[in-house]
Amino acid sequence: MGRVTLEVNGKPYVIGCEDGGEAHLEALVARIDSKVRQVAPEAGAPGDTRLMLMAALMIADDLLNVEQRVAAVEAQSTDLKKALGDLEFRVVAALDAAADRLEQMAPDPEAGQLLLL
Numbered sequence: 371m372g373r374v375t376l377e378v379n380g381k382p383y384v385i386g387c388e389d390g391g392e393a394h395l396e397a398l399v400a401r402i403d404s405k406v407r408q409v410a411p412e413a414g415a416p417g418d419t420r421l422m423l424m425a426a427l428m429i430a431d432d433l434l435n436v437e438q439r440v441a442a443v444e445a446q447s448t449d450l451k452k453a454l455g456d457l458e459f460r461v462v463a464a465l466d467a468a469a470d471r472l473e474q475m476a477p478d479p480e481a482g483q484l485l486l487l
Contacts, residue, residue, distance in 0.1 A: 379406045379421060405429055 372389050375382050376399040387395045405425035413424060 378403045379410060379418070381418065401429065402426075 371386050372392055373384055373386050374392050374395055375384050376396060377383070378399060383399075385395060385399075402422075402425055405428045406421050409424045409428065410421055413421065416424070
């Protein structure tokens with residue numbers, strides 16, 4: 371298991387992670403640090419715990435917004451798949467009707483008619 375020293379708002383934190391997971395952990399902490407630095411000037415002089423909580427709330431809000439957009443896209447995808455299925459059914463029905471009409475227009479070979487090209 372690896373250990374990484376990461377900084378949030380200029381303060382070091384030692385965190386354990388699986389070997390090879392250091393870069394991922396650094397990317398996560400960079401996001402947290404960004405949110406902490408964004409909220410710190412507006413928050414006055416809260417403690418580290420309050421800053422972390424505020425950053426976590428901002429990240430949770432971002433996540434909730436993304437989850438809502440994903441749900442909306444999934445619902446739209448379901449609607450589009452249903453519309454595509456309906457369209458495919460109508461296309462097949464139209465092709466069947468066209469084939470029937472072509473068969474009716476074709477000369478009857480048993481009636482002795484010749485098809486001239």
